Amino acid sequence: MPSGTAAAASASAAASGPKKSPFRQQRESSKAQNFYASRWGIDDLRVRSTNSGNLIRFSYRVVNVDLAQGLNDKHNTAALLSPRAHVVLQVPVMEKVGPLRQAMAPEAGKEYWMVFSNKGNFVKPGDRVDVLIGSFHADGLMVE
Template sequence: MKIDSSKDGYKVKQDDEELLPQGNPIIVLFVLLLCMSLLFFLTSSIAESAESPLPVKGAETGQKVVAKWKPPVAPKVTMPELVSDELAKEFADKWGIELISLRLTAAGYMIDFRFRVLDVEKSKPFFDHRIKPHLVVERSNAKLPIPMAAKVGGFRTTNRGQNIKPNKTYYMVFGNPDAHVKSGQKVTMVIGGFKAKHLKVQ
């Protein structure tokens, strides 16, 4: 048997049962649903704003224009010409090559020479393993040959396999002991009968 009491708004149950607050369960359920709806609306709005792309500045009103991301374009690096146009034409006509670059490498202890083959027959002296190319440092008259490794030989391309192709770039690597040649200094390149003076090392 239950005994009702209006004191402090509680229902008193017999046999010392717990005190329960009075209230309308429909109102409690409505408040709970309202809170859940508000939480769902906030989370969906945050997710939509994070996924939506940024509009392009200056787009016409009413039109949704999406700005597509593009990777930055790397600046084009151009190497300075090693020789004048007149000498370049002479080397191309006589030796069948185009000088591309002469620059320090390996922390300054080597000098990398790159050239492009224009005529395979005329350029054969550049690939003859019997010819020993070297650089002459103009300020000191020191000679810098191509290093020789025990197993791989000289640091250069040879034509032993008849693999030289036109319009292809090849290399030679000259030694630079004690970083003797610095960037900006001039050298003379000697490859058999070929000689190119006043080449600036980059």
């Protein structure tokens, strides 16, 4: 009978949900924060997965309008690279809405975002990813 209880225990463990990473999530270092603020005019960079996992949201806050112009320029192509999954995610373009990203003139203190399509759920929470927007390049951001 012990094998039946072991099977029931493993079934209940599987039903409890996905395993969480044992590693603590870390934000970028203060040196990295200073670099992004002084070079690109942004801070508070975040990469989050939606509940379904089909979309990855990259957001940032503008601290210097002049330096942040390139990130909101719709002519600068945006991509999210995942070295672990060996994929490049793009910003989806909806037929009536257009690209799922904000492309207005930035204002200091406001948060801006863009969404990347993760069809197939290649990028998962806990992964480290790189974000490219024109000449902007942010390495090693952790997906929350």
